[in-house]
Amino acid sequence: MMLAGSLLPAARGTQMPKETTRKCIVCGEIKEKEQLLRFAVLPNGQVVPDFKKKLSGRGVYVSVSRSALQKAVAGNFFARTLKIKAKAGAELVEQTEILLRRQALDAVSLARKAGALVCGMDKVLDALKKRKVAFLLEASDAGEDGHRKILEQAKEMEIFDLFKGEELDKELAKDNTIHLALVKGQMANMVREALMRLASFLNN
Numbered sequence: 775m776m777l778a779g780s781l782l783p784a785a786r787g788t789q790m791p792k793e794t795t796r797k798c799i800v801c802g803e804i805k806e807k808e809q810l811l812r813f814a815v816l817p818n819g820q821v822v823p824d825f826k827k828k829l830s831g832r833g834v835y836v837s838v839s840r841s842a843l844q845k846a847v848a849g850n851f852f853a854r855t856l857k858i859k860a861k862a863g864a865e866l867v868e869q870t871e872i873l874l875r876r877q878a879l880d881a882v883s884l885a886r887k888a889g890a891l892v893c894g895m896d897k898v899l900d901a902l903k904k905r906k907v908a909f910l911l912e913a914s915d916a917g918e919d920g921h922r923k924i925l926e927q928a929k930e931m932e933i934f935d936l937f938k939g940e941e942l943d944k945e946l947a948k949d950n951t952i953h954l955a956l957v958k959g960q961m962a963n964m965v966r967e968a969l970m971r972l973a974s975f976l977n978n
Contacts, residue, residue, distance in 0.1 A: 796835040799855045800842045808967070810835040811843070811870065811975075813852065813862075821852045821862035823870050825877070832856060838971050839978035843867050874972045878936065879945045881968035882911065882954075886946055890961035891954055893946070895920055898955045902927040908962035911954040911969070913939035924953055934969045936976070 795804050796812075812833045814824035824833055834855050836846050844867055846852060853860040885891040892901045901907050902924075909932040910924065916939070924933070942951035956962040 798837045798842065799834050799851045800836055800846050800849075803837070805835075805837065807835075808971075809838055809974075811838055813866075815852065815856060815858065815860045819859045819861050821860050821866060823866075823873050825873065837978070838974040840867060840871070840975050841978060843870060843975075871975060874975050875936075878965075878968040878972045879941070881965040882942075883945055885956060885961050885965050888961050890957045890959060890965075892957065893948065893951060893954050895923070895953050898924065898953045899927055901955050901957070902931075906957050907931065907955040908958040909934065909956055909966060911935075911937075911942075911956065913937060913942055913952045915939055916952045920952060932966075934973065936969060936972055 794806055796807055796810055797804050798810060812824045812827060812835055813821050814829040814831055814833045815821055816829070822829070827833065834852060836843050836851075844864075847862045847864060847866055850860075850862075852862050882891065886893075892898055892907075898907075898910070907928075910928055911934050912921065912924065914935040914937060916935070937945075939950065939952050942954070943949055956965055
C-alpha cells in the first residue's frame with residue numbers, strides 16, 4: 775500500500791521549488807546565487823553585469839570576488855563558457871565595483887527612509903547601550919578617537935567601513951556622516967547583505 779504523499783506526482787498547479795544555486799565559471803564551485811554575480815552578453819557581444827536578471831539571454835555567474843572576475847576577463851572565460859564571441863574588458867571589473875557600491879549605498883539610504891538607520895556618535899552610542907543595533911557602519915576615514923569610543927561600546931559587533939565620510943554625506947544629504955548604526959530587523963538584514971557583497975568583492 776502506497777503511503778500518502780510518497781512517490782506521487784506533484785498536484786496540478788503546484789510550483790516546483792526554484793533552483794537557488796549556480797556554478798562559478800572561474801572556480802567551478804556550485805554556490806548559492808547570493809554568493810555569485812550574474813553577467814549577460816548583449817547582442818553586440820559585450821559582457822555586462824546583470825545582477826537584477828533583467829537582460830534576456832543566457833547568463834553566466836562569477837563568485838563575488840574582484841580577483842575571480844579579473845581572472846574571468848583575462849582568461850576569456852565568458853566566451854569559453856558560452857561558446858560565443860563575448861567581449862569583456864578590464865572596465866568590466868570597475869563597472870561591477872561601481873554597481874555594487876551603488877547597490878550598497880541605495881540600501882543604506884532606504885534604511886534611513888524607513889527609520890532603521892541611526893546617525894551620529896551620541897545617537898549610535900545610545901542605541902548600542904539599549905541593545906537596538908544589528909551592526910555598525912563607519913566612514914573609512916573616521917578619526918581614531920571616535921572609532922575607539924564606538925569600539926568600547928560595540929565590543930565584537932560587526933563594523934563595515936566601505937565608504938568615506940564624503941560618500942555618506944552625499945548619499946544621506948547630511949554633514950559629517952561618520953558613525954551609523956542599523957536597527958535590528960528585516961531592513962538591517964537587507965542592508966547587511968548588500969554591504970557583505972561589496973565587502974566580499976573588494977576583499978577577495
